[in-house]
Amino acid sequence: MPRVVPAVNRALDVLELFLDHPQLSARQVMERLDLPRTTVHELLVTLEARSYLISVPGQPVQYRLGMPLFQLGAAFSGRLDLVREAQCVARDVAAACDEAVHVAVLDGSDVIYLVKFDSTHPVRMVSAVGRRLPAHCTAVGKILLSGLDKAGLDAVLAKGDLLGMTPASITDPDLLREHLDRVRAESVAVDVGESDTAMRCVAAPVRDHSGATIAAMSLSAPIIRWTPQAHVEWAGLVREGAATLSARMGYRAPTR
Template identity: 40%
Template sequence: MTRSPAVERAIAVLDELAQSDEGLTLSELARACGEAKSSLHVILSTLVSAGWLIRDDLSKRYRLGPHLLFLAAAYNRQSDLLRAFTEVARPLARQLGETLQLAIRQGREVLYIGKQEGTQWVRLASEVGTRLPAHATSLGKCLLAWLPEEELERLLSEGPLVALTPRTITDPAALRAELARVREQGYAVDRGETLPDVWCFGAPVRDASGAVIAALSISVPVTRVSEMRLPLLVAAVQQAAREISRRQGWLDVDQKAVSVGIGGGV
């Protein structure tokens, strides 16, 4: 496949700026991207003129521009997956009062691409566009659990598993065991592994071939999780994920019964 170096440099600039809250100067971007300032300046000027970036004349800092909002809105309109998520998650969020989220995997991280607010407040570590370590989230566990073994091992070999809370799984062997339970039960639970006071219940979303392409979660403050409510939340996220999968063309729907407990695995 033929690649364009100029386009790759422009993508690198956008990725660097997406990780900076304050924006970056030309010199900072050149260091981050490993590019000469002279060649990078041409790319930055082109992106500014197209509205992809803006430049503050006082601070000399570049930031992401408004045209990216237009592209994000177009992606939202054109995505069958996001449309299905919205149609399924909106009534469920009202029914449960809890927040639902949709994510895809990018390397060792999950990228949140959809969110439906519940009627009850919950503090989350993620918004649409946020990336988090996959192993620390229920969504990520679902996205890792159905990877081919060799791909999972490659990801695990890339570096240590970071801890977001004291309950985050950081031992590769423990994570492998956790992912095996996720595959067996068909769902994952984040018990305060991303935020100490929030539990998340996740289930895989599949395409027409049965491949896991995304994951759906319900986020609940630990104060609203009880022995009685736990199986209801697990069943709700599994049913919603199956419905989104069905709308992607998946027909092999597994309707096996859900049986869980507060102290159980996953």
């Protein structure tokens, strides 16, 4: 087996400290990594020589990340493909539950489905990639609307009346705002027959490197299979799937 190079490992450990701290001193690096002073000094000198770390102007004992890391990040970001990554993750989630899994994005007041994996059951959700539905009637849509700031949500609601797809659809703007507050707090949304009376759906947000909600992943099943136990299990699956896709899109969950 190829050998992991300890010095490279330690250098990466140093760089990863700066994910949570805008700047650090040599002493802080030493304390956080529990490394000898000489080792830390050599690592910092090497990283600074390659401009991966730079001394903070006016504070020579303080370091911050350098431009090459931004360039590497930009190169990685430019190669990310939401649809390609979503297909990989959604396929795994669908295989784990044998129910329909979708990934959708917001387009004005509607959602557009980018990815779909069907269940193998005879009774299943009828949908298609490219299909457009009113955001307020779907679990993915409610996730995406909850990710908007107040001005963004106001702009969406100003486009026209909230038309219902079923009697369960939320068509009152004030009720929708209250509902989205709960969705935002819980980071999960449920469609209880709001787009199709025979179906139930649960969705979670997909975030990018900045933490912005760029898509939503959902799991849908007919009411005949939507038991309380299944609801809990599937909500967990879709949360995990959305978190995995978010990580692939560069999102890093805050440390507690």
